[in-house]
Amino acid sequence: MRYFVHIGYNGLKYNGWQRQPGVMNVQGVIEASLSQALKTPVAIIGCGRTDAHVHASQFFFHMDIANEWDFDLMFRLNKVLPHNISVFDIIPMDGLQHARFDAVxxxxxxxxxxxxxxxxxxxxxxxxxxxxxxxxxxxxxxxxxxxxxxxxxxxxxxxxxxxxxxxxxxxxxxxxxxxxxxxxxxxxxxxxxxxxxxxxxxxxxxxxxxxxxxxxxxxxxxxxxxxxxxxxxxxxxxxxxxxxxxxxPARTEFTSILQKQTDLNWRVL
CATH class of the missing domain: 3.30.70.660 (Pseudouridine synthase I, catalytic domain, C-terminal subdomain)
Known part of the structure; x- marks a missing residue:
């Protein structure tokens, strides 16, 4: 079955989203955590690519899982993932929707x-x-x-x-x-x-x-x-x-320093 996973991440320590050998990347860290939690290799497809040190307050990836898990996967992932990656939602899909190609x-x-x-x-x-x-x-x-x-x-x-x-x-x-x-x-x-x-x-x-x-x-x-x-x-x-x-809706406001009370503090030029 296909699932969409809604996440956010602080990209400062990463060399971008995309999996690549020899450097820290968001995709590789998530795939390793998923494979550990589900005890089977898991490959994921992201909604796009972000450059090195770029953040995402909303990001989606999809994954195909053959057997449904019998535990709180979101809780377990958030426990094993580093502090700079958060999982907000895991959404079962009714077909083969694509996280990258379907984004409008x-x-x-x-x-x-x-x-x-x-x-x-x-x-x-x-x-x-x-x-x-x-x-x-x-x-x-x-x-x-x-x-x-x-x-x-x-x-x-x-x-x-x-x-x-x-x-x-x-x-x-x-x-x-x-x-x-x-x-x-x-x-x-x-x-x-x-x-x-x-x-x-x-x-x-x-x-x-x-x-x-x-x-x-x-x-x-x-x-x-x-x-x-x-x-x-x-x-x-x-x-x-x-x-x-x-x-x-995005589940995070970037940071309270940057965006808190946005409507009050920011003036469109």
Missing amino acids: LRSYDYFIHTYKDPFLHGLSSFYLLKDLQFDKMRQAVSILPNYKDYRAFCTSPDKYEHTICHVMSASLSTDTSGDRLRFQISSNRFLGKMIRIIMGQVLKIGRGVLSVDEFENYLITNRTPELITPAHPQGLYLSKVTYPYLNL
């Missing part, structure tokens, strides 16, 4: 703080910047849903069958002090390092070294910037994954 919407949040704060280390990206041009940054972000081809903002576009992404929404917010930024973007799919590359370009706009017109021209011409500078990975979170048959 993925949303990411990217957090930045512009002052040195030891309590945000690893949870938000630190950029020691002053007097960012928020209006121009907002203008750049607002045009993203107008374009479909994101070849310009991808590290290896030729490895994909196509580089079309249907970006449904994109916004930039700041907290009341103007010291923390939050970039939100939702699309049916994302390309390699696409969000971090976009955020790197938006920061250049904020610093005054790139114009909004130049930024938009990359999208118009599909021309890759001469210098790609992806933003740091630590502030990026996969925050929502939606399926036609499954739309669960």
Whole structure:
């Protein structure tokens, strides 16, 4: 029988989601814990891939289990998994739904703080910047849903069958002090390092070294910037994954420091 498993993880100590030899990865740790709990080898398929040190406050994977277990698997997994991976739900499916291919919407949040704060280390990206041009940054972000081809903002576009992404929404917010930024973007799919590359370009706009017109021209011409500078990975979170048959709210608010009382503390630019 196929099961969807709803999880979240802090990716700071991991070299991404995908199983790969010789490095710590989220998929490998979960598969080892599942195989230990169920006493049989278990392979899982994730809803996507996250880069090294990127977090997921909502993530799904599916697994096929021949024999039903007779104990509280979620409790046991949360007991044996490291503290930076949590299991929220185990959902039996009525067919062969696919965690990756069936997802119709993925949303990411990217957090930045512009002052040195030891309590945000690893949870938000630190950029020691002053007097960012928020209006121009907002203008750049607002045009993203107008374009479909994101070849310009991808590290290896030729490895994909196509580089079309249907970006449904994109916004930039700041907290009341103007010291923390939050970039939100939702699309049916994302390309390699696409969000971090976009955020790197938006920061250049904020610093005054790139114009909004130049930024938009990359999208118009599909021309890759001469210098790609992806933003740091630590502030990026996969925050929502939606399926036609499954739309669960995220079970975590990232961290109380970042997102608590979001509606009160964040102002859309």
